[in-house]
Amino acid sequence: MCATCGCSSGAKATIVNLETGRVSMIAHDERDHHHHDHERVHADGTRHSHDHSHAHDEHVHSHEHEHEHEHEHEHEHEHEHEHEHEHEHVHAGGTRHSHAHGHAHGHDHAHDQASHQADHGGASIVDLEARVLAKNDALAGRNRAWFAGREILALNLVSSPGSGKTTLLERTIRDLKSELGLFVVEGDQATSNDGDRIRAAGAPCVQVNTGTGCHLEADMIARGLAELKPVFGSVVLIENVGNLVCPALFDLGERAKVAILSVTEGEDKPLKYPHMFRAAQVILLNKIDLLPHLDFDVEKVIANARVVNPDAIVFRVSARSGEGLQDWYGWIRNEVAAARANAV
Amino acid sequence: MHELGITRNVVAIVSEAARGRRVSRVTLEVGKLAGVMPDAIAFCFDTVAKGTPIEGAHLEIREIEGRCRCRTCGLEFSTPALFTPCPCGSQNLERLSGEELNIKSMQLEEAA
Numbered sequence: 001m002c003a004t005c006g007c008s009s010g011a012k013a014t015i016v017n018l019e020t021g022r023v024s025m026i027a028h029d030e031r032d033h034h035h036h037d038h039e040r041v042h043a044d045g046t047r048h049s050h051d052h053s054h055a056h057d058e059h060v061h062s063h064e065h066e067h068e069h070e071h072e073h074e075h076e077h078e079h080e081h082e083h084e085h086e087h088e089h090v091h092a093g094g095t096r097h098s099h100a101h102g103h104a105h106g107h108d109h110a111h112d113q114a115s116h117q118a119d120h121g122g123a124s125i126v127d128l129e130a131r132v133l134a135k136n137d138a139l140a141g142r143n144r145a146w147f148a149g150r151e152i153l154a155l156n157l158v159s160s161p162g163s164g165k166t167t168l169l170e171r172t173i174r175d176l177k178s179e180l181g182l183f184v185v186e187g188d189q190a191t192s193n194d195g196d197r198i199r200a201a202g203a204p205c206v207q208v209n210t211g212t213g214c215h216l217e218a219d220m221i222a223r224g225l226a227e228l229k230p231v232f233g234s235v236v237l238i239e240n241v242g243n244l245v246c247p248a249l250f251d252l253g254e255r256a257k258v259a260i261l262s263v264t265e266g267e268d269k270p271l272k273y274p275h276m277f278r279a280a281q282v283i284l285l286n287k288i289d290l291l292p293h294l295d296f297d298v299e300k301v302i303a304n305a306r307v308v309n310p311d312a313i314v315f316r317v318s319a320r321s322g323e324g325l326q327d328w329y330g331w332i333r334n335e336v337a338a339a340r341a342n343a344v
Numbered sequence: 345m346h347e348l349g350i351t352r353n354v355v356a357i358v359s360e361a362a363r364g365r366r367v368s369r370v371t372l373e374v375g376k377l378a379g380v381m382p383d384a385i386a387f388c389f390d391t392v393a394k395g396t397p398i399e400g401a402h403l404e405i406r407e408i409e410g411r412c413r414c415r416t417c418g419l420e421f422s423t424p425a426l427f428t429p430c431p432c433g434s435q436n437l438e439r440l441s442g443e444e445l446n447i448k449s450m451q452l453e454e455a456a
Binding site for chain 1: 346350353354357358361362369372379425426427429435436445446447448449450451452454
């Protein structure tokens with residue numbers, strides 16, 4: 001998909017395989033190329049829709065739709081010839097146009113008529129009913145199937161900058177690497193500092209630099225996975241860009257989002273960023289070792305989180321002291337078992 | 345500021361569907377709880393559309409109210425915020441509307 005987030009416009013997202021040092025670009029040009037490719041295929045074999053469904057995104061899917069409809073339209077035309085002569089004559093006035101609705105409306109006759117009228121007025125309305133984020137969602141669906149086929153548990157870790165995501169990951173890796181295969185996709189606007197820390201902690205890691213982009217997208221994960229090659233039955237931890245806004249909208253194909261909120265932030269953060277806290281299945285309340293030095297009201301933040309997301313599981317942890325981490329690890333183990341049990 | 349990216353997606357999807365024909369109007373449906381600012385989309389639209397079949401098209405954004413159905417008492421009610429509870433106090437709600445982010449339609453200019 002091309003630049004979903006405007007903030008990544010002109011940005012060159014890159015993936016660094018920290019195991020091999022290989023750098024690959026997710027340049028927009030390249031993504032655009034994808035589109036051109038599809039278009040070309042379309043132009044060559046317009047009627048051919050199946051080829052595309054294997055392709056990369058909903059982009060294609062919507063195309064496919066249209067083509068299918070176009071088909072139908074042609075058939076419908078023939079039918080109409082039989083049944084609706086009058087109608088067909090009207091058509092003759094603006095034949096080309098009727099094709100336009102054809103794809104659009106498919107089966108809705110009432111609608112079609114309305115459009116025909118619009119037609120004669122010099123313009124036609126084409127019903128698209130396309131979800132704006134369909135491309136990302138379709139790619140995320142592919143990632144999800146990829147994970148399921150390999151019985152991999154994928155978690156999308158989201159938070160503000162500075163909540164302690166990377167420290168928490170380092171600690172989790174050190175504590176669990178003997179029992180679980182852990183792999184990390186590290187997202188940051190720039191630098192491989194976090195990726196280097198993760199690697200030092202003992203997990204294979206690819207660093208995705210989003211440039212000026214403020215979140216990871218499903219296609220970046222797909223590329224990252226191709227480099228990372230997580231093994232069957234492992235855990236893939238995706239550390240999203242520190243941002244509580246945009247990552248909420250972009251499904252990566254994960255099994256669950258885990259929001260990390262540190263006690264040095266405000267108790268009202270779940271209310272200020274409701275989309276993110278609602279999207280998260282787990283909330284890790286981090287840095288609780290600092291509570292004696294703060295006026296932070298733990299019960300209040302948990303109550304706020306429940307307002308937004310009554311079903312959220314909240315763990316109180318300190319990545320530094322280790323307090324509460326067993327609960328988090330227990331949850332991961334359960335999810336690993338579930339990922340294995342639910343695999344296709 | 346994901347609205348610019350969203351606008352790019354809108355322009356890309358519509359351009360592709362238009363297949364070279366000129367588009368005079370694009371209609372979006374944006375839920376009031378979708379986490380997207382219509383004004384910001386409108387702000388980006390003209391710039392993003394430049395050089396595409398949508399350049400100069402009129403952008404219509406239909407905002408959609410948030411509505412929920414309570415799974416506890418069955419009431420349907422409007423939700424000004426993402427997490428507005430039911431008047432009965434329940435937060436076990438089914439979202440009916442308000443999180444749309446859809447391209448409803450495009451209007452094509454008559455070619456001939």
